[in-house]
Amino acid sequence: MFDGMQRRVVSMWFPRLASDRVLQIRPVDGPFALTLRQTNADRLYCLNPEAERQGLHRGMSFADARAFCPDLQSRPADPLGDERFLRVLRRWATRYCPWVGLEGNDGLVLDITGAAHLFGSEAMMLADMRQRLTRAGLNNRIGLGDTRGAAWALAHFGEGRAEIGQPYAALAELPVAALRLEEKTVIALQRLGLRTIRDLEDAARAPLARRFGPDLMMRLDQALGRQPEQITPLTERPHYGVRMTLPDPVGLFDDVMAGTSRLLDQLCTKLKAQEAGARVLRLTLRRVDQEAHTVELRLAGPLRDATRILPLFERGVGEVDAGYGIDQMRLEATQVESQPMHQVSHMPSGRADQLDDLISRIGTRIGLENVQRFLPADSHIPERSFIIAAAAFSEPGGPWASARPRPLRLFPPEPVTGTGPRPPRHFRWRRMSLSTARATGPERIAPEWWLPDENWHSGIRDYWHVETLQGRRLWLFYTPQHPGWFVQGEFA
The missing domain is CATH 3.30.1490.100 (DNA polymerase, Y-family, little finger domain)
Known part of the structure; x- marks a missing residue:
């Protein structure tokens, strides 16, 4: 800031940033709203003026909104896209001054100290801002004051410009919500009869500070210039x-x-x-x-x-x-x-x-997504005990641990002949006649009832590790509720 020069701050507020951005790309006639999934329901996130005139408002459930306004057109919201768009606007705003920061998720704050004369005057600078933003199809409200708090208040509750050195005169009749207070604090102040900034300024400070804490008085002092508040410009991301x-x-x-x-x-x-x-x-x-x-x-x-x-x-x-x-x-x-x-080791x-x-x-030859690895998954169901992920975008998982040994080869269950709860002494599998030499088990595995899986609807399974006289080491299971034997894996 220049020595001896009064600080001047501009607040730009875009009340319909999200819907304006979408409607720029695909214009819509009539009421329109963006919806966002919140608390297990689709709710209105941002509306155009036509939708507000129909009595709709932000936070309203989409089902209620359609009942009130059957002609409502909607699209899903994209908060990340809105954030990127706001950063583009921040870069555009540096044409007025180098000190530009973000103000929440729908506004900008500019420190224009010593820059207004480049556009003729403060009034001409604000007019240029409004003209360019309106031409771009963006609803905007702009406030100018000596402090960041005053500029924000004027942009949100009384669009205009506070004269140099006179923030109180411009803010006195604005509601206490213009001080950037929490909603519960605003409601409590209104119940006490403190509805405007003038009422709050005239009230005794000590009782209010004891009841509401130091933040209330801090916001008032910041808006009136009695306590400084920094504007931190958003640094440009490094270009590689x-x-x-x-x-x-x-x-x-x-x-x-x-x-x-x-x-x-x-x-x-x-x-x-x-x-x-x-x-x-x-x-x-x-x-x-x-x-x-x-x-x-x-x-x-x-x-x-x-x-x-x-x-x-x-x-x-x-x-x-x-x-x-x-x-x-x-x-x-x-x-x-x-x-x-990181520290370089001598080893x-x-x-x-x-x-x-x-x-x-x-x-580079077959695509990184095609180079895959197996990762352990938290499930005792054999088919769900692992996932397949791209090796380039995952870390090796482990350790692979199981209370019982698991076969290296798994395949869909294949029926074999056999009766009774114990492994059959002789059975045929894949056109081979096999004889059981030793069987270890059973290991009972129950289905995960909270997940839909048609393959496990038959109920529990009793798994056995069966070693055959022919050298095959198989993983068999028995289904007690629907008696039958199946092979699902083979050990190495």
Whole structure:
């Protein structure tokens, strides 16, 4: 802030940010609302003006809303998309000043101290803001004051501009809810007859502080400028991209790989400074005829070691048609994960790194999703005791533990001849005549009644480990409720 200059703050509020964003893409005539699943029910999340005129409001159940307004059109809400859109607006707002932060999930706060004269005056700056936002189809309300609290109050409850040095005059008649208080505090103050900021300012401070705590007086003092409140600008996310323009076009494989090596060194230096590792890399090679070829590399784990990454580009670069030559190269990490520094041990241990490199090499040929591993699952049902997950996006699970041994091979139950609760002495399985040499069991497994599974509707199963005279070691089970014998697995 400049010495001797009064601080000035702008608050931008977008009361229908979510619905405005969706309607920009697909306009709708008539009442419209976004719905969000909350407390086991679909509720209205954001509405357009037509829906509000029908008596609908946020938090209303979707079923009730349709009963009140049969013509209501709806779509599911996307809070993450709304957050990304608000960050785009934050970047746009830096055209007015460099200090721009987020205000909740539907607003921005700008410290325009010393910047208004660039647009002629404060009034002209606010007019420019409103004009651009309205042209973009965004409902907006803007407040300007000496403090962040005053600007927020004017944007939400009395859109306008407070004169320099006179926040109280602009806020006095606004409701106490304009002080950014909790709803229960607002209701309690109204019951005491304190409905406006003027009423609160004229009341005795000590009894209010004892009853409501220090936050009430802090919010009042922040709005009136008696207590400072910082505006923390949202820092730009680091950009992990490097570019190289070549003085002469190249087309040989070795030359392209040498350029890729130089770009990797620069990119890995950036990643190391941010304690991050790349999961997806994109190499763009622009030819002299302006056509571009892209080589995408997906890694099994976050990585910032150029010497380990470079060989993984060989296959993709080798398939590129250089044409009349490549004159520009660009390397970008499009997906990044945290990779904090760690203590280096004097004992070499590169097995995990070697496995990740192997998965990455195989994944570049067949796709990382197709390199899979088995992981243990918390279930005593044989078919549910494991899950299959992509090795690149999961950690090895374990230890694999079971009170009873489990076969390495499982297959759907196959019926065999046999009667009685004990394993048959002689039975046929897969056109083979087998004789029981030793049987261990039974192990009774009951179905998980809370999960629908047609294969287990028959009830409990008694499992036996059966060793045959022919050398087969099978996993048989017996169903007491519907007498019968089945083979479901084979031990190694």
